[in-house]
Amino acid sequence: MEVLAHTALHHLKGVGDAVAQKLAKLDISTVQDLLFHLPRDYEDRSHITPIAGLAIGRSALLEGDVLAAEVVTGRRTSFVVKFSDGSGLITLRFYHFYAGQKQHFRPGQRMRVFGEARLGASGLEIYHPDYQSVTPGEALPPARLTPIYPTTEGLTQAKLRQLVAQALTLLSPQSLPELLPDAVQLRYRLIDALRTVHNPPADTPREQLLSGTHPAQQRLAFEELAAHQVSLAQRRHHIRAQKAPALPFETPLAAQLLERLAFRLTGAQHRVWNEIANDLRKPHPMLRLVQGDVGAGKTVVAALAACHAVTGGWQVALMAPTEILAEQHFVNFSRWFCALGVPVAWLSGKQGVKERRLSLERVQSGEARIVVGTHALFQESVQFEKLGLVIIDEQHRFGVDQRLALREKGLATGYSPHQLVMTATPIPRTLAMSAYGDLDTSVIDELPPNRTPVTTVALADTRREEVIDRVRANCEQGRQAYWVCTLIEESEQLEAQAAEATFAELQMLLPHLKLGLVHGRLKPAEKQSIMMEFKDGKLDLLVATTVIEVGVDVPNASLMIIENAERLGLSQLHQLRGRVGRGSAVSYCVLLYHAPLSAMGQERLAIMRSTSDGFVIAEKDLELRGPGEVLGTRQTGLVGFRVADLVRDAGMLKAAQHLARKLEQDSPVQAESLVRRWLPQAPRYSVV
Ligand code: ADP
Ligand code: MG
Numbered sequence: 001m002e003v004l005a006h007t008a009l010h011h012l013k014g015v016g017d018a019v020a021q022k023l024a025k026l027d028i029s030t031v032q033d034l035l036f037h038l039p040r041d042y043e044d045r046s047h048i049t050p051i052a053g054l055a056i057g058r059s060a061l062l063e064g065d066v067l068a069a070e071v072v073t074g075r076r077t078s079f080v081v082k083f084s085d086g087s088g089l090i091t092l093r094f095y096h097f098y099a100g101q102k103q104h105f106r107p108g109q110r111m112r113v114f115g116e117a118r119l120g121a122s123g124l125e126i127y128h129p130d131y132q133s134v135t136p137g138e139a140l141p142p143a144r145l146t147p148i149y150p151t152t153e154g155l156t157q158a159k160l161r162q163l164v165a166q167a168l169t170l171l172s173p174q175s176l177p178e179l180l181p182d183a184v185q186l187r188y189r190l191i192d193a194l195r196t197v198h199n200p201p202a203d204t205p206r207e208q209l210l211s212g213t214h215p216a217q218q219r220l221a222f223e224e225l226a227a228h229q230v231s232l233a234q235r236r237h238h239i240r241a242q243k244a245p246a247l248p249f250e251t252p253l254a255a256q257l258l259e260r261l262a263f264r265l266t267g268a269q270h271r272v273w274n275e276i277a278n279d280l281r282k283p284h285p286m287l288r289l290v291q292g293d294v295g296a297g298k299t300v301v302a303a304l305a306a307c308h309a310v311t312g313g314w315q316v317a318l319m320a321p322t323e324i325l326a327e328q329h330f331v332n333f334s335r336w337f338c339a340l341g342v343p344v345a346w347l348s349g350k351q352g353v354k355e356r357r358l359s360l361e362r363v364q365s366g367e368a369r370i371v372v373g374t375h376a377l378f379q380e381s382v383q384f385e386k387l388g389l390v391i392i393d394e395q396h397r398f399g400v401d402q403r404l405a406l407r408e409k410g411l412a413t414g415y416s417p418h419q420l421v422m423t424a425t426p427i428p429r430t431l432a433m434s435a436y437g438d439l440d441t442s443v444i445d446e447l448p449p450n451r452t453p454v455t456t457v458a459l460a461d462t463r464r465e466e467v468i469d470r471v472r473a474n475c476e477q478g479r480q481a482y483w484v485c486t487l488i489e490e491s492e493q494l495e496a497q498a499a500e501a502t503f504a505e506l507q508m509l510l511p512h513l514k515l516g517l518v519h520g521r522l523k524p525a526e527k528q529s530i531m532m533e534f535k536d537g538k539l540d541l542l543v544a545t546t547v548i549e550v551g552v553d554v555p556n557a558s559l560m561i562i563e564n565a566e567r568l569g570l571s572q573l574h575q576l577r578g579r580v581g582r583g584s585a586v587s588y589c590v591l592l593y594h595a596p597l598s599a600m601g602q603e604r605l606a607i608m609r610s611t612s613d614g615f616v617i618a619e620k621d622l623e624l625r626g627p628g629e630v631l632g633t634r635q636t637g638l639v640g641f642r643v644a645d646l647v648r649d650a651g652m653l654k655a656a657q658h659l660a661r662k663l664e665q666d667s668p669v670q671a672e673s674l675v676r677r678w679l680p681q682a683p684r685y686s687v688v
Contacts, residue, residue, distance in 0.1 A: 294578025314388025
């Protein structure tokens with residue numbers, strides 16, 4: 001019996017070159033790959049779902065009456081049926097239809113339709129549902145759960161099912177060996193688990209299977225999580241095997257820096273600095289993620305890390321995702337280091353040619369010991385004399401690839417630079433373990449003293465006038481305020497227009513105040529100069545879109561108004577709110593919402609009022625909206641899972657990680673097979 005990991009697809013009936021090519025698009029090239037191509041959902045035609053209870057992206061059987069049917073001409077002509085079951089209304093849409101089809105959909109006709117609900121032009125829609133006329137009360141078909149697979153153009157569900165069915169007949173403990181050690185075999189053997197998810201027996205509990213909590217699915221999810229952890233561990237070992245400069249633990253420069261600071265480090269800052277210093281003294285690259293809530297004081301910790309490199313004779317690159325942030329770091333670092341005789345250079349895409357050339361020369365010759373900048377630091381023209389430490393602020397805006405690119409910059413010396421990543425987005429443990437599993441984590445879990453917590457209130461937008469009065473009173477006392485305009489549309493233009501309108505309105509109502517406006521449509525230089533004016537106290541009120549979200553520090557700002565707060569995610573609200581409460585004045589955040597609030601909206605605003613702990617907020621956000629939203633973008637390197645779900649299966653993650661480490665140490669060959677089985681596309685670091 002051939003091992004399925006090496007059995008070509010052509011072995012199956014019905015796979016010619018054309019089908020094989022389509023399967024390749026799904027990363028399926030062996031029979032094993034096909035067996036691990038798991039259903040993303042199940043069809044269940046034995047159970048009627050009320051329209052009001054439909055979930056987007058899920059297939060369901062509906063029963064109801066045709067209200068109206070017509071051919072709608074337009075950019076793309078379609079046949080449109082309005083369909084209702086008393087609980088709600090849905091549109092059935094056919095782009096491919098034939099004249100006689102209309103006969104089936106007479107108004108008043110009772111029908112059962114089956115398909116996947118989505119959000120279309122007219123709200124809830126189903127495209128090309130299966131349909132059948134019925135008489136009220138007609139018996140339902142017997143329960144049967146049919147898998148639905150992720151697929152690609154030109155490859156039907158029926159074809160996939162037929163191929164999987166053949167593959168299942170080849171399954172045996174010999175053809176598809178277990179890779180997990182016996183001790184952790186859950187309630188299912190691997191081959192039974194695969195049989196169950198691909199071809200659920202009639203008595204399989206429906207709810208379990210649909211929610212992914214069936215023991216067979218859990219068995220697979222555990223294995224998948226373990227495979228991911230092995231892959232992360234391999235990447236980590238690969239990097240750890242490289243050489244890095246062992247930097248001095250003792251640095252007089254840091255002592256001098258601390259002496260000149262107007263404050264003392266918090267205990268958390270001290271602890272994290274110590275963790276970093278301990279990494280840096282080793283001859284292998286540090287890979288450390290520092291998480292610290294907004295205002296926790298990450299910048300000075302970065303500066304202290306830089307001291308070790310500078311003392312050791314190595315250069316430091318500090319990179320931030322926006323001009324404003326990079327500039328802010330440059331100002332701080334220049335103030336701190338130039339006084340200590342350490343030259344700091346500045347690199348940005350917006351720099352003039354001459355200035356830039358000068359900076360590049362200073363970096364290449366080694367005259368500049370620290371260079372601060374934006375993405376411009378990645379560019380090929382940037383050459384370092386001796387790069388020893390890379391610091392990246394606000395990590396979630398950069399991709400893993402960019403992280404790697406900067407590391408390459410050090411390789412000319414034969415050494416890989418140490419890497420410090422800082423993020424203000426508190427990342428729930430479960431996510432951090434998966435998205436940044438290759439990094440060690442430190443948490444600055446203490447705010448500097450004398451911070452007064454921000455008082456948060458939620459008000460209906462009918463009370464906008466009162467809020468404007470409050471802005472007036474605040475600014476007349478010499479303090480500053482933010483007014484944040486938000487829109488749900490993903491359009492910078494619309495958002496900018498809304499901000500402009502609000503700006504005009506507020507300017508009229510608050511004639512004695514000096515107002516500024518920033519939004520994403522401004523040129524970076526304009527944006528920056530307005531931000532600087534606000535920072536310098538020349539403006540009282542800054543009207544802004546969510547572009548001000550990241551890291552800008554204006555301690556005199558003590559009031560923030562956020563419009564349409566119910567539409568924003570918790571993590572984003574938290575980031576915004578972190579712009580105030582940075583000085584000693586009592587600060588307020590007013591969340592304006594539009595009534596009536598949905599249950600979700602109510603819950604979100606209640607959480608914002610009840611806690612200022614970024615981790616609690618991030619956990620809630622993860623629960624309410626999923627990992628993509630919490631991490632900000634998809635480019636974070638967080639891979640999609642086939643069956644595991646980081647929220648649902650969080651409880652298994654620790655055990656999966658433990659197992660992965662053990663496997664990697666004790667049975668590297670099996671560990672490698674596990675990664676190949678679940679992550680055929682992952683970069684290969686292992687030499688096994
Ligand atoms: P973040 O972690 O959000 O990047 P920053 O590094 O910008 O925070 O620090 C926020 C503010 O707190 C800055 O004005 C900084 O000077 C100040 N700060 C940092 N550490 C301390 C401390 N230990 N005591 C008092 N103020 C501090
Ligand atoms: Mg910061």
